[in-house]
Amino acid sequence: MTGNIENPVVELLFQLADDDYLFSYRGSEWLGLAPHIEEDVAFSSITQDTMGHATMFYRLLEGLGVGVADSLAHIRPASERKNSILVERPNGEGYYMDNPQYDWAYAVARNYIYTTAKKIKIDSLKSSSDETLRDAAVKVSMEIYYHLLHWKTWFVQLFNATEDARKRMTTALEKVLADCGDLFSYGEAATAITNAGLIESEEVLVNRWIEYVKPVFETIKVEVPTFGKPQQNGRNQEHTKELQQAIDTMSEVYATDLAASW
Amino acid sequence: MAAVDIMIDQIYKVLDTVKDPEIDTVSVLDLGMVEHVDIDGQQVVIKMLPTFSGCPALNIIKGNIERAIKTVENVDSVEVQFIFNPPWTSDRITEKGKAGLKLFGIAPPPKYLEEDGSWHVECAYCGSDYVTMDNIFGPTACRSILYCKSCKNPFEAMKPISTIM
Ligand SMILES: [Zn+2]
Numbered sequence: 001m002t003g004n005i006e007n008p009v010v011e012l013l014f015q016l017a018d019d020d021y022l023f024s025y026r027g028s029e030w031l032g033l034a035p036h037i038e039e040d041v042a043f044s045s046i047t048q049d050t051m052g053h054a055t056m057f058y059r060l061l062e063g064l065g066v067g068v069a070d071s072l073a074h075i076r077p078a079s080e081r082k083n084s085i086l087v088e089r090p091n092g093e094g095y096y097m098d099n100p101q102y103d104w105a106y107a108v109a110r111n112y113i114y115t116t117a118k119k120i121k122i123d124s125l126k127s128s129s130d131e132t133l134r135d136a137a138v139k140v141s142m143e144i145y146y147h148l149l150h151w152k153t154w155f156v157q158l159f160n161a162t163e164d165a166r167k168r169m170t171t172a173l174e175k176v177l178a179d180c181g182d183l184f185s186y187g188e189a190a191t192a193i194t195n196a197g198l199i200e201s202e203e204v205l206v207n208r209w210i211e212y213v214k215p216v217f218e219t220i221k222v223e224v225p226t227f228g229k230p231q232q233n234g235r236n237q238e239h240t241k242e243l244q245q246a247i248d249t250m251s252e253v254y255a256t257d258l259a260a261s262w
Numbered sequence: 263m264a265a266v267d268i269m270i271d272q273i274y275k276v277l278d279t280v281k282d283p284e285i286d287t288v289s290v291l292d293l294g295m296v297e298h299v300d301i302d303g304q305q306v307v308i309k310m311l312p313t314f315s316g317c318p319a320l321n322i323i324k325g326n327i328e329r330a331i332k333t334v335e336n337v338d339s340v341e342v343q344f345i346f347n348p349p350w351t352s353d354r355i356t357e358k359g360k361a362g363l364k365l366f367g368i369a370p371p372p373k374y375l376e377e378d379g380s381w382h383v384e385c386a387y388c389g390s391d392y393v394t395m396d397n398i399f400g401p402t403a404c405r406s407i408l409y410c411k412s413c414k415n416p417f418e419a420m421k422p423i424s425t426i427m
Contacts, residue, residue, distance in 0.1 A: 038396070038397045041397055041399055041400065041401070041407075042397055042398065042399035045399035045400070045402075045403055046399065048316040048318075048403055049314060049315065049316045049403055050316070051316050052314065052315030052316020052317070052403075053315055053316070055315070055316070056315050056346075131347075132346075135346040135347040135349070136346060138346070138347075138349045138425060139312075139315055139346050139349050140315070141425075141427060142349065142351070142423050142424065142425065142427045143314060143315065143403075143423075145427035146398055146399070146421065149398065150398065150399070
C-alpha cells in the first residue's frame with residue numbers, strides 16, 4: 001500500500017478513521033477509572049461519539065469498495081494503520097483489567113490537544129471538494145462541540161489549580177506535544193490529498209490551530225506550542241509496538257467469529 | 263388519491279408507531295429522523311437521519327422500521343438507509359415529539375442557543391427555569407443531566423444540536 005496514492009480520498013479517510021478508532025479505544029480503557037462518576041459518564045459518552053465518527057469514516061471507505069467497515073476497523077494490522085502516534089500511546093503503566101496506573105493529567109492533555117486538532121481538520125473538511133467528506137464533517141462538527149467544551153474545561157482548570165496539578169499537567173503536555181509531529185501530517189499522501197482539494201495543507205491547519213488554542217494557552221500562562229518534525233510518522237504506517245497490542249485487544253471479540261453480526 | 267399516495271400515507275402512519283427504543287413516548291417521526299420515503303413499485307426505501315453518529319440504538323431502529331413497514335399492504339421489500347445530508351439537528355423534533363419527551367421526564371432541547379453557546383432549559387417536571395447543569399453528558403449521547411432547584415428533582419434534557427456549532 002505504501003506510496004500507492006491511487007485515491008487520495010481513501011488515504012485521507014484511513015487517517016481520519018484510524019485516528020478516531022484508536023483515540024476512542026484509549027478512551028474506552030478509562031471506563032470505570034475516571035476521577036469521579038460524572039466524568040465517567042461524560043468520558044464514555046465522548047468515546048462513544050468518537051467511535052461513531054470512526055464508524056462513519058470506515059463506512060465511507062466501505063462505500064468506496066475498499067472493504068467491509070468492521071474488518072477495516074478491527075482486522076487491519078498495525079503495519080497498515082495511518083493514525084497519528086499520539087492516539088496509539090498507552091494511557092499509562094498497567095493494563096485496564098489489571099492494576100492500571102493511568103495518568104489523568106496525560107488523558108486531559110492528550111484529549112484536549114487531539115480534539116482541538118480534530119476541530120481544525122473538521123472545519124477545513126466542511127469545504128472539501130468531496131461531498132461525502134463535507135457531509136461527514138458537518139455531522140462530526142456538531143458533536144465535538146461538546147467534547148471541546150469538556151476537555152477545555154478540564155485542561156484550563158487543572159493547569160490553574162494547585163502547584164502539583166500544574167506540574168503534572170506541564171509534564172503531561174510535554175509528553176503529548178512530543179508525539180504531535182504527525183498530527184496534522186498527511187504523510188506521503190500529502191500532495192495528492194491537498195491537490196485534490198480534499199482538505200487544506202498541513203501548514204495552513206497548524207497555523208490555524210495555533211490561533212485557535214492561543215486564548216486558552218494565555219489563560220493557563222503557557223507559551224503556545226509549535227510542532228516539530230515527526231520522529232515517526234503514523235501516516236506512513238510507522239508505529240510503536242503498543243499499537244498492535246491495542247488492535248489485538250480491540251479485535252479480540254470480533255476475531256472470534258468473523259461472520260457474526262455484532 | 264393515487265395508489266402511491268395511499269401507500270406513503272400508510273407508511274408514515276406506521277412510522278409513527280416505531281418508537282425510540284430508549285424513549286417509548288416518541289416515534290422516529292416525532293424525532294425528525296425520517297427524511298424521505300421512496301417507493302418503486304412494491305419496494306420501499308426510507309432515508310433516515312441518524313441523531314448522534316455513535317448512537318447504538320440506530321441499528322435497532324433500522325430493524326424495527328423494516329419489520330413494521332413490511333406489514334404495510336403491497337410492500338414487498340423495505341430498505342432503511344442512514345444519510346448525513348441534511349444533518350439531523352434538534353430543531354427537527356416536532357411539537358408532538360417535545361410533548362412526548364416531557365411525558366418521559368426529558369426536557370426538550372431549547373429552541374435556540376445564546377450567542378456564547380449556552381442555552382436555557384426548563385425543568386421537565388415543574389417547568390421552572392431555576393435549574394443547573396449537572397453534566398452535559400448523560401446516560402445516552404443525546405441527553406444531558408440537570409437539577410431543578412425549584413422542585414429539587416434531577417432531570418434529563420435533550421442536547422441542542424445545531425449546524426452553527
Ligand atoms: Zn422542577
